[in-house]
Amino acid sequence: MASQDIIRRSGTTDITPSAQARTGAVKEVTKLFDATKCTGCKACQVACSEWNDLRDEVGTFQGSYQNPMQLSPESWNIMQYHEVMDDNKLRWQFTHTACMHCADPACLKACSTGGAIVQHANGTVDFDSDKCIGCGYCASACPFNVPKISKTDNKAYKCTLCSDRLAVGLEPSCVKTCTVGALRFGTREDMLFYAEKRVAQLKERGHKNAGLYNPDGVGGTHYMMILHDINKPETYGMPADPVVPAATEIRQDWLKPLGTAGLLATAGFALMHRIAVGRNIVEEDQPGYVDAAAETEEDKQ
């Protein structure tokens, strides 16, 4: 993806985004997951590993169909499995779990390093491994607990929304592979339009609380989910009200300027003091002090 399509970079104090030659030419895109259609087949997991050349550990049974249990540098999406009782009826809910590509990405905000995280004009939030230093600020700031630091090369990894595929006009690998069309990909506009229709259809089919998960707290996301019950995102393993965490905002928006001011003030004060008060010399210790005194004595004599 051409660099002029980057609209936000991590670790920069620039206030205005860099110029964009093709303003408006790039449409925002969205990956849309329909939990009501998903069969939990994990093809998306495998497809992601295939495309991105990832091979996680072979784990062990953990009391669920879920495996691996967590996102990791070698697993950029995982399926979660939840047995939920709804109105005395069992629902087995599957969640395709990956980066949400937040419009207001906490990871990017928290990142220590210039350009290690960028947001493209199409809405994807992408990590640049070359620049990443592995500080993990993204990992701890992300309200969805997405980025993970590799023990092998000390860098942060997560779903890129297959930005390499998007750049050449392909859909993400997981979407391409999804067996039943539970994953879709398109412009944000189209996906919102489709989701609205689908949610209406689901309501008609008896899912009264069906809805679209596109949380405002992070400005909306470029990976959205259609859920059977929008009032209970926690039952899908998703936070009900994700926001850019306060600690991140305080650190980046308050501590930095205040800290700078504090440092400058102290240094400035020290300089002023030096100019105004000058050196604090113990005169007896000064070279020539004894001689001078002796001289005076001698002079007196």
Next chain:
Amino acid sequence: MSNNKELIVRHKLIDRLCHWTIVFVGLVTFLTGFSFFFPSFQWLSGIVGTPQLAKIMHPFFGIVMVALLAVMLMRYYGHNKWNKYDLPWMKAVVWVLLQKEDNIPPVGHYNPGQKMLFRSFVIFVIAFIVTGIMMWQPYFAPMFAPETVNWATLIHSACGILMLIALVVHVWMACWIEGSITGMLYGKVSKAWARKHHPMMLEDHEDK
């Protein structure tokens, strides 16, 4: 009066070695730390090579520095106890700054300003080690909840800032009170220096 230039020991060799190692290691720790904190100063990480290396080195240097500092703080603990002379000195701190020597009540080995700095160092040491370990990728951080790590990061960087401010003050004072740096370098200060800045320290010595 003839013994004005006579030198007395203020810092033992081991403490001086400690101190200057801390200064060196601290330089690395601080500069790398600040390269993470202030994006515009990312070039600072160049002092150890690359930003990636800086990230790897910082906590190790940090640990060394914190460990040495802990040693030093323990050794200087005795000198830094609060005592009855400190309050009057504090009340006269403006005169201290303005170098109006006649108005300054006498103090011992360390003045209350230094003691406060000392205390802040104690706090910083603990805060750095605790939060630093919680943040340490990829080894320890995954053992803590992300939110906890995130708060740890905030505290760690806040301590970084505050300690830097404290150190600016420390260095500023060191440069201002001439003779103290040589004291820290060679271990000895003149009796005159002691009489001027830490008169009661001299009493300690003369008692002996």
Next chain:
Amino acid sequence: MTNHWADMKNTDLAIVMGGNAAEAHPVGFGWVTEAMEHNNARLIVVDPRFNRSAAVADTYAPLRSGTDIAFLLGMIRYLLEKKQINVEYVKAYTNAPFIVREDFDFNEGLFSGFDDTTNTYDQSSWFYELDDDGYAKVDPTMTHPRCVLNLLKKHVDRYDPDTVSSITGTPKEAYLDVCQQIGATHVDNKAATFLYALGWTQHSVGAQNIRTMAMIQLLLGNMGIMGGGVNALRGHSNVQGATDLALLCQGLPGYLKLPNDADINLEAYLNHYTPKALRPGSTNYWHNTPAFTVSLLKSFYGEHATAANDFGYDWLPKWDQQYDISKQIDMMVHGEVHGYFIQGINTLNSQPDKQKVSKGLSNLKFLVILDALANETSSFWRNAGQFNDVDTANIQTEVFRLPTTCFAEESGSIANSGRWLQWHFKGANPPGEAMSDPAILSGIMLELKRLYREEGGRLPEPIEAIKWDYAIEHEPSSEEIAKEMNGYDLTTGKLLNSFSELKADGSTACGIWIYTGQWTEEGNMMARRDNSDPSGKGITPNWSFAWPANRRILYNRASCDVHGKPRDPSRVLLEYKEGKWQGIDVPDFNAKLNAEDSAHPFIMQADGTGHLFALRQLKDGPFPEHYEPFESPIGSNPLHPKVTNNPVARMFQGLRESFGTSEEFPYVGTTYSMTEHFNNWTTHCRLAAITQPQHFIEIDETLAAEKGIANGDWVKVTSKRSHIITKAYVTKRLQPMLVQGKKVHTIGIPRHGSYEALTQKSYIVNELTSAVGDANTQTPEYKAFLVNIAKAEGF
């Protein structure tokens, strides 16, 4: 399948029962979700477990494993009682109005003709009453007491909802809800489709499970239409092809029969297997059997096959008894087999009763394994601790391993469940010394020929006569084989276009008649990739080749009424208009006939109808009947306690003694696949191993609490035959069922256990299962057996 994958999008109601389509056919299942989203279809899942298919279903109903026939016969009762059948269709297109012989009877669980010394049926009474011309008698009013419909009514009368519920464990309301939804599709403008696989086949009543459903589809008028049909979702990617090419050991390619000792010459054979029409005007397509058979012999023996020598008929092996795998194992155990070839199957792992399989293999002198991987079977002799506790020193079997290629390393065709023959192209070179299966088999064949030539031997003729004229003798290409299967006109040397061109005079050769048309003079029809779908109904005539004759929906004549008018104007496959047949699919009937004359859609039946009464086609009865699994949690059949199990199921000596009782083994064990693994061989695949790294079983919360088993605990599951130790998944998705007033628990056992692969080492699950099998297909009863469970020490 009578229909095909893409056609599922046309359905109004999909029923996944006796299978787990979402899990075992995840891609094909996409057509179901397509129907649900774009055709507002509903999905019903009936399964002992709330599985991945149930997760996306509108309706889920549990049932006890092995009781589908009770469920479905009860549904037939419901349909007849509530008049939810498609009367016109049933009258015109099924054998409902046909009159059955007077001596046919059903009593206390047994049909007429049972011989309890041999445990077989004399099937002669299972037939129509014939008139003087040899045609079946019919009562179009369907009032005759012995017409099929009335016999059926009587037969299903015992299956009232309460009885069904207490046998199956399905709560009555859920059951009636399912019946009601399915019954609603009896109208002409609604279609329902049943998707099934092993949940129905792997029972001692497997074939009858499927038949019962087929009867329902006939009663509802759902056969021969878009979005309807009887749809077997096949297993191994090319198992449809294997079936077409004679999977069962008494078959020949194209569903011809292998002769037995009674068929002393070609004439006798053809007389035996060429049916006579049972209704005037019936197409009775199998009347072409001679043309198919002779062409097959010509393809086997080439110029050695002449009219004078019955086209080499005598060289065909004649079968004397069943030789399915379980039988072969049984023979090994009894020292009756000395050498054995295993090609592309992990026998030790996948066949029932592993202890017995192991014993059988240990009795062999030599074992040849053609396989792409080093699987458990090829090291059955190696002691792998608790996973394979054999005494290696006492096993003398010499094992030869011949590494083969796998599908991506060769080109060829694969027949999918929808009968599409799709060509695929080689994607990589094989590793190391691996050779393709045809090359290995050719090598053996040529060596045999050489040995016979040079050293002579008993009965050399069949080997000598085999036609072997491939360009590279030891490496026949897929292309050559595909053309050979398609068939040639031997006078012109040209490839044939259609099996209607086959002759019984030896002037055509054809390896499998139903595949004719797959590779014509115009080229490889299987490699066609034009997915244009002019009608939008999923009929893509230029995408690959569908056997037979590129026909996409079988029995499609039944989509129109007797007068050739489409029964549902929104699902027009064909119609009789302006004096001729026209439409989007290839007609599955003689399209030269007018509407009325062609109104017998089931052309492979001698009477042209769909069979509610199966005549002599199945070994265990012309009507289905509920029999308990051989290991039953209730021990006896509530309908007829004297005949608890299928009386003619495939049995071996000593097998009965290996059955456990419900006192000792109170829980129903059932085995199945999970999406993450394909049978056993993907346990060797890293990515698949990552997604499902370790074997486990599933139990309900009630049983877990009773046994003190927590989620993730180690457990020991024991059957009368052996045990496995594995982890437990305590889940809400399994629930105890109320059967005959008794709480019955199901223990779900995924079948992907392996100790020679990349997954965590685990027991082979077939330690637990039994070789008792279906009467018609010999398929083992993997889906219903008895086990016990206890907390265990892990490993």
